[in-house]
Amino acid sequence: MDKIKSIIISLAIAVIPVSSLRAQTFESKYTKSFSTVMNGLEKRFNVKFRYSVDTVGLKLTYADFRVRAYSLDESLRNILSLFDFNYWKQTDKLYKIKPYEYPRRHVEEGEKMLAYLNTLYSNKDQWEMRRDSLRKSVRNLLGIDQLMDSLVHKKPVLSKIRKYDGYTVQNICIETLPGLHLFGSIYSPSTKGKHALIICPDGHFNGGRYREDEQLRLATLARMGAVCSDFDLYGWGESEKEVGLEAHQTSRAHVVQAMDGLVILDYLLHNRKDIDRNRIGVNGGSGGGTHTILLTVLDNRFTASAPTVNLASHFDGGCPCESGKPVQLACGGTCNPELAAMFAPRPMLIVSDGGDWTSSVPTVEFPYLERIYGFYNAKDKVRNVHLPSEHHDFGPNKRNAVYDFFIDVFKLDRKKLDESKVTVVSPEILKSNCLK
Structure with a gap:
């Protein structure tokens, strides 16, 4: 029986990607694949992502440290900025991942810009x-x-x-x-x-x-x-x-x-x-x-x-x-x-x-x-x-x-x-x- 268990465990290990068996350490910069991190965000925040960018083969250093448990938006900014990507909220449950666009920002950024401009002048x-x-x-x-x-x-x-x-x-x-x-x-x-x-x-x-x-x-x-x-x-x-x-x-x-x-x-x-x-x-x-x-x-x-x-x-x-x-x-x-x-x-x-x-x-x-x-x-x-x-x-x-x-x-x-x-x-x- 012990021999059979050993065989089963060995087979199971054989089908697990080697990368997932490696311990995340300082030496490896806690690296994970981009897709693994994004799939984790989907589950954590109960949302879905659609992509108009190529993510095949992308790796993310210090991956889990970029995630903020209290904020999907901050997590996305920390992750996507590394690849010059941006995100746009389509619905409460759906986000689109797109290339960075220099003329387009989020509404909150526009509000901050106008607030800044308002500090520059207080009279005619x-x-x-x-x-x-x-x-x-x-x-x-x-x-x-x-x-x-x-x-x-x-x-x-x-x-x-x-x-x-x-x-x-x-x-x-x-x-x-x-x-x-x-x-x-x-x-x-x-x-x-x-x-x-x-x-x-x-x-x-x-x-x-x-x-x-x-x-x-x-x-x-x-x-x-x-x-x-x-x-x-x-x-x-x-x-x-x-x-x-x-x-x-x-x-x-x-x-x-x-x-x-x-x-x-x-x-x-x-x-x-x-x-x-x-x-x-x-x-x-x-x-x-x-x-x-x-x-x-x-x-x-x-x-x-x-x-x-x-x-x-x-x-x-x-x-x-x-x-x-x-x-x-x-x-x-x-x-x-x-x-x-x-x-x-x-x-x-x-x-x-x-x-x-x-x-x-x-x-x-x-x-x-x-x-x-x-x-x-x-x-x-x-x-x-x-x-x-x-x-x-x-x-x-x-x-x-x-x-x-x-x-x-x-x-x-x-x-x-x-x-x-x-x-x-x-x-x-x-x-x-x-x-x-």
Whole structure:
């Protein structure tokens, strides 16, 4: 019987990995496999992990000493930072393990950043010193002045004006730098007189500036009395034909898109006699919202701003066209809410929702903006429309919030607010085709 027991024990030992038999010691740096440690965390905290990173063969030194029995979050930070990984909470029981992303942080980190920024200024004078320094630093980090000094200033190519119910549309192509073009469309009211102007940088929604909700928004604003212009993202739409789609995933996209916003602003102000220079707005969603904020930092001519589904203290923008140039490092570190606050005390609308990174706006970012606007006794000039049950898009409720804002601050004609009057056209009709 003893011989049989010995054989059974020997067989059992034979199927156990040698590594698991080794005693954890100081000499071995208490090493365990990454998967063993993460499986242990799942059991300890009753959660599940999903991975978008390769973990095969990874080893973790001082493994169990990195675990905090009282905190899953601290345990994950201690473990994942060693491999340049990060974690994102999907539900109470599910976490996603992803590569480190330089523009994305956790909400708690955003709160800490705003708390730190609030210590830098306690009154209008201190804030304006910081604001002026930020403006110079952002311009320098973005490199916008070098591009603006290199503009070729050629006469644009314009399509015929197409007439619709209460508005017109004209396509435009402007050579900005030698061999590089801006491709866009100009939506104008059919009525005569002085009109507001709204620059509309585009975001990453499917279809680009040719999609239905973009046409509905710009045409409706035009029907109500505002000249509106959008333009292709760098490497999207007609720009893709010129520079290739891969060009969008570069830091150059960041500065070129900002340049395009300033170029179309300059063109319209210098060549349209029907623009009211006291009513110049900017509005875009998602990445277009990031560029909405950036344009207000770069140019003081804007008098109203409506960044939509983009603002967060913990997210700078997930595309190089939003964060390719390190503007968030300006003056020792900043974030989009502080850059947005530079617009104070002029009217600003923040549109947010519960289904993306802007879910924190009502409790985190908006109170910060109110504080800055309070330095000017102008808290009523900044507003937030939060849609807690909605997700990341530029849907009807977001568009209605934008319409209401510009109706209020630019005195647009609410009686013309009727999206059913807009003619949605095919992308080809909105293209300049000036490269043919």
